[in-house]
Amino acid sequence: MNIQKYHFLQICVTVYAVCISQLATMGDTQLELAGLTVTPHIQSSFMRYRRAPDPPLGARVELFLQNKGQAPLTVGHDFKALFDGQHAEKWLTSGSWAWHDTPSARTNQTISLAPEALMVWSFNSRDASWGSGTHHQLLLSSADPSVIDLHLDESTTWLSSVTFMGQEDSVQPNRIIAHIANESEWIVTPRACRLWLPVRNSDYRVLQPLDWQTNLVSFPSDGGIPSGEKGGFMMESDPLPLTYCAIEVEILSQKGAVCSLWAHLRIKREVFDIGGGWVADRLGDKNSLQAEPFLKTLRRMHVNSGMHQDVPGYTDTHLFDQYPLKFMNRL
Structure with a gap:
C-alpha cells in the first residue's frame, strides 16, 4: 500500500452496511451514494428501567457520498441538502433526530470535494420514523429534481x-x-x-x-x-x-x-494492558518472578502488568528485559 504521499490528522463500532450506488446530478457535478451504513438501536432484554422505555427505536446512519463529476465540489454550511424535503435542523428540533453531522452543522467549515473523493455524512435518529427498514429521499439541489433514495434497510x-x-x-x-x-x-x-x-x-x-x-x-x-x-x-x-x-x-x-x-x-493503534494481579510471591526461598517458567506462562497468557515493586533477581536482571511486567503496585 503506497501512502507515503499522504499526511494526516478512528472503532469498535458495529455497522450494518447497505450496498447501494445511485446518482444525483447537480449541474456538471455528480454525487454518488457509494455506501450506506445503518446501525439500528436495540434495547437489551436483560436491562431493567426506572420507567418504561420508549418502544420505537431509531438508528445511526452514515452516508458515503462520492464526487463522480469532473470538477471539485464546494461544500459549505449553506450546501443544499434536504432530507424528505426538510433541512437537517428541522428533524433535530422536531425530536426525530438526536444529532447530525451534515454540512449545515459545520458553521465554520467549507471543503472542496475533488473528483473521485469521498465525504461522510451521518445522523442519529430517535424513533422508528427514521429507523431501520424505513425509506427516505435526499435532495441535493433545489434546481434539479433528482434525488438520492435512502433505503435504511438492515443488512444481513x-x-x-x-x-x-x-x-x-x-x-x-x-x-x-x-x-x-x-x-x-x-x-x-x-x-x-x-x-x-x-x-x-x-x-x-x-x-x-x-x-x-x-x-x-x-x-x-x-x-x-x-x-x-x-x-x-x-x-x-x-x-x-x-x-x-x-x-x-x-x-x-x-x-x-x-x-x-x-x-x-x-485510525489509532489499539493498546491495552492485561494485569496478572499479585504476581510476586514467595516460591520456596525465592520469588515467583525469578522463575522463568512462570514468566513464560504469563507471557503466553498475554499478561504484561502486575501488582509488584522492584524484585531483586528479576527487575535487576535480564529476566525483566526479556519478560517485562509493568509496575501497577503504586502510582
Whole structure:
C-alpha cells in the first residue's frame, strides 16, 4: 500500500452496511451514494428501567457520498441538502433526530470535494420514523429534481469491528483486523480491502481512495464465512496516519453477488494492558518472578502488568528485559 504521499490528522463500532450506488446530478457535478451504513438501536432484554422505555427505536446512519463529476465540489454550511424535503435542523428540533453531522452543522467549515473523493455524512435518529427498514429521499439541489433514495434497510452482512494494530515502538499502526458478521443465507468471502484517506490534516473530511489490497489473511483460513457465523481478515500495510478514514471491504457471496461493506472511523493503534494481579510471591526461598517458567506462562497468557515493586533477581536482571511486567503496585 503506497501512502507515503499522504499526511494526516478512528472503532469498535458495529455497522450494518447497505450496498447501494445511485446518482444525483447537480449541474456538471455528480454525487454518488457509494455506501450506506445503518446501525439500528436495540434495547437489551436483560436491562431493567426506572420507567418504561420508549418502544420505537431509531438508528445511526452514515452516508458515503462520492464526487463522480469532473470538477471539485464546494461544500459549505449553506450546501443544499434536504432530507424528505426538510433541512437537517428541522428533524433535530422536531425530536426525530438526536444529532447530525451534515454540512449545515459545520458553521465554520467549507471543503472542496475533488473528483473521485469521498465525504461522510451521518445522523442519529430517535424513533422508528427514521429507523431501520424505513425509506427516505435526499435532495441535493433545489434546481434539479433528482434525488438520492435512502433505503435504511438492515443488512444481513456487516463490519462488526475494525481494529488497527502496530508495533510497540510506534504510535502508527501497520496492521488492520476486520471482523465481519454474516447473517445472510449464503457463505460470503472478503476479496479485497481499501482505505480512503485525506491528503492533508486540514482536509480530514475529504477522503481519497488508496489502491485495493488483496493480501488478506482470512479467518477462517479458507476465506469463506458461513451463514450465521463471524469471520474476517488481517491485512498488513505501511504505517498508517493518525486521522479519520473510511474503510471499504469488497465481499463475494456464494450466489455470485459482489458488494462493499463500509465503515468510517479514526485510525489509532489499539493498546491495552492485561494485569496478572499479585504476581510476586514467595516460591520456596525465592520469588515467583525469578522463575522463568512462570514468566513464560504469563507471557503466553498475554499478561504484561502486575501488582509488584522492584524484585531483586528479576527487575535487576535480564529476566525483566526479556519478560517485562509493568509496575501497577503504586502510582
